[in-house]
Amino acid sequence: MNDVFEIGLLMDFYGQLLTEKQMEILDLHYNNDYSLGEIAEELGVSRQAIHDNIKRGKAILYEFEQKLGLLQKFTEQKRKAVEILELLKGINIDKLDNSGKESIGKIQEGVEFIINRI
Amino acid sequence: MNDVFEIGLLMDFYGQLLTEKQMEILDLHYNNDYSLGEIAEELGVSRQAIHDNIKRGKAILYEFEQKLGLLQKFTEQKRKAVEILELLKGINIDKLDNSGKESIGKIQEGVEFIINRI
Numbered sequence: 732m733n734d735v736f737e738i739g740l741l742m743d744f745y746g747q748l749l750t751e752k753q754m755e756i757l758d759l760h761y762n763n764d765y766s767l768g769e770i771a772e773e774l775g776v777s778r779q780a781i782h783d784n785i786k787r788g789k790a791i792l793y794e795f796e797q798k799l800g801l802l803q804k805f806t807e808q809k810r811k812a813v814e815i816l817e818l819l820k821g822i823n824i825d826k827l828d829n830s831g832k833e834s835i836g837k838i839q840e841g842v843e844f845i846i847n848r849i
Numbered sequence: 850m851n852d853v854f855e856i857g858l859l860m861d862f863y864g865q866l867l868t869e870k871q872m873e874i875l876d877l878h879y880n881n882d883y884s885l886g887e888i889a890e891e892l893g894v895s896r897q898a899i900h901d902n903i904k905r906g907k908a909i910l911y912e913f914e915q916k917l918g919l920l921q922k923f924t925e926q927k928r929k930a931v932e933i934l935e936l937l938k939g940i941n942i943d944k945l946d947n948s949g950k951e952s953i954g955k956i957q958e959g960v961e962f963i964i965n966r967i
Contacts, residue, residue: 736857744917747916747917748916765883771885772910779890799862799863801919804966808926808966811962812959815959817962818955818956822948822950822952822953826946827941827942827945828941828944830939831942834936834937834939834940837941838936839954841929841930841932841933841936842933844929845929845963846928
């Protein structure tokens, strides 16, 4: 997982634990690809202040992941759910009765629900 | 969800954010059904101290759930995964080819993995 992608996910999980300012800065940098200089200009503060906020915000995100490990847990589940979806799509359901076909459809929707909630 | 059960689950998610002492006391009370008096005797501290630790510990757990909502998210996923498992078990797979039968078995294992990781 690359750093930018991972921090984006960590923000989904733990972003509410950051200050509003940290959240804004990390969001601009990691989700919207702003450079530190661009954020500094946008917010009218020094580049160093942006750097410090990013450093502190990242440290908080990684600290909580280290303690709670929820991103890792969710990532494993998502991987498994995607595998299940592939298996479902590979089943030749022609010979199933209607109730069976309907169940396969509902299972697929259910797995998609799980993936999208992760 | 009753209070005791809910706090047990919140401890699974956020327990690492409690102090060691809070965790020990909440674990004795909520997971092992010790009364406040029994914990006080066990740890050699006042009943009031136990009460305060439980109150503070619970407040931390609910504060993080209020901010992060992970228990709610996981609970919805688990409910959906259990539904999927029921649907799977209801499918008459006799008419599926061997590869289809094998896939249904693997899907069932995958869903059980997701449920157990939640």
